Amino acid sequence: xxxxxxxxxxxxxxxxxxxxxxxxxxxxxxxxxxxxxxxxxxxxxxxxxxxxxxxxxxxxxxxxxxxxxxxxxxxxxxxxxxxxxxxxxxxxxxxxxxxxxxxxxxxxxxxxxxxxxxxxxxxxxxxxxxxxxxxxxxxxxxxxxxxxxxxxxxxxxxxxxxxxxxxxxxxxxxxxxxxxxxxxxxxxxxxxxxxxxxxxxxxxxxxxxxxxxxxxxxxxxxxxxxxxxxxxxxxxxxxxxxxxxxx
Numbered sequence: 143x144x145x146x147x148x149x150x151x152x153x154x155x156x157x158x159x160x161x162x163x164x165x166x167x168x169x170x171x172x173x174x175x176x177x178x179x180x181x182x183x184x185x186x187x188x189x190x191x192x193x194x195x196x197x198x199x200x201x202x203x204x205x206x207x208x209x210x211x212x213x214x215x216x217x218x219x220x221x222x223x224x225x226x227x228x229x230x231x232x233x234x235x236x237x238x239x240x241x242x243x244x245x246x247x248x249x250x251x252x253x254x255x256x257x258x259x260x261x262x263x264x265x266x267x268x269x270x271x272x273x274x275x276x277x278x279x280x281x282x283x284x285x286x287x288x289x290x291x292x293x294x295x296x297x298x299x300x301x302x303x304x305x306x307x308x309x310x311x312x313x314x315x316x317x318x319x320x321x322x323x324x325x326x327x328x329x330x331x332x333x334x335x336x337x338x339x340x341x342x343x344x345x346x347x348x349x350x351x352x353x354x355x356x357x358x359x360x361x362x363x364x365x366x367x368x369x370x371x372x373x374x375x376x377x378x379x380x381x382x383x384x385x386x387x388x389x
Contacts (some may be wrong), residue, residue, distance in 0.1 A: 181229075185369045187221035188327075189359070192334040193352045195294065196272075203293045226291075228252050229372070230323055233379035237320050237389055242272035245312070250305055256286030257321045260312055269310040271317065276310035282317055294331045323375045330368060 195201040204210050205219050238248055247270070251257070263280035272284075285304040287296040309317070337355055346354075359365050 146359060166353055182366075182369055184221035184224045184359070185372065186365060187218045188225055189330070189334065189368070190329045190352060190356050191218040191222060192294070193338060193355055194348065195331070196335040196338040197348045197351060199293075199295070203295075206292045215291075217280035225327065229376060230326070233323055233376060237316060237323075237379055237382060241313070241316055242274055243316075244271065244273055247271045247307065250284055250307075251317055251321055252324050253288050254284035254286050254305070255289060255325050256284070257317065258283040258285075259318060262308070267308070269313055270307040271309040274310075276311045276313075278308050280309050280311065280314035282307045282309055282314065289328055291327070294328060316382060319375070319378045323379055326375055327370060333368075 143338060191202065191205070203211075205215055205222075210216075210219075238263065260281045260283070262279055262281050264277055266275065267278050268274065269276040283306050285302075287301050289296045303318055337359065338351070341351065341355060
């Protein structure tokens, strides 16, 4: 008999409208660009995600591939996207687009997790960052392992490789600002791993260990200190973009 029942079109429209609203709400919550959490809340979630991954190296990978669907995991994923897409990436793109850097130099700075910048005897030559003739006086030394920017897993291929570039003052300053921001997340993760490695965790569940260490870091001000460092790096990038240097 159901085949002969005329459907209630008004009811269907109402249900369809409700489903549409539910879908829109779901997408809104899952989209980091429209998150209602404040910046510091996002940052704390990132720290907690890194602490979990320090104990279980599969965590971040399964977070990004969609395996973990619980609300706490989805909140962490939202915050990781927020850090990348709202905080870091727009500044990196701005720093590069307002420069004369070669694409190859940008890739090198982005690939090596450690940087040292030394003042050297100045000479007029072609800057190895931008390719322009400059009064160069800085040696940039890039080293450190490459890593997956999502899982934070380091690549052991050629771990002691190093590259050096002789560049001008403005490119040296831009390199420092760009590198600090580009690799902030990896440096933060490394410090989280160090915190976990200093703890006795033999008889604890991962959740208990993470909560205990996280609360310690929150109480002693470490999380706020790192958040303040991120804010400094973001401000450095914003200020650098606004400066107008003579060519």
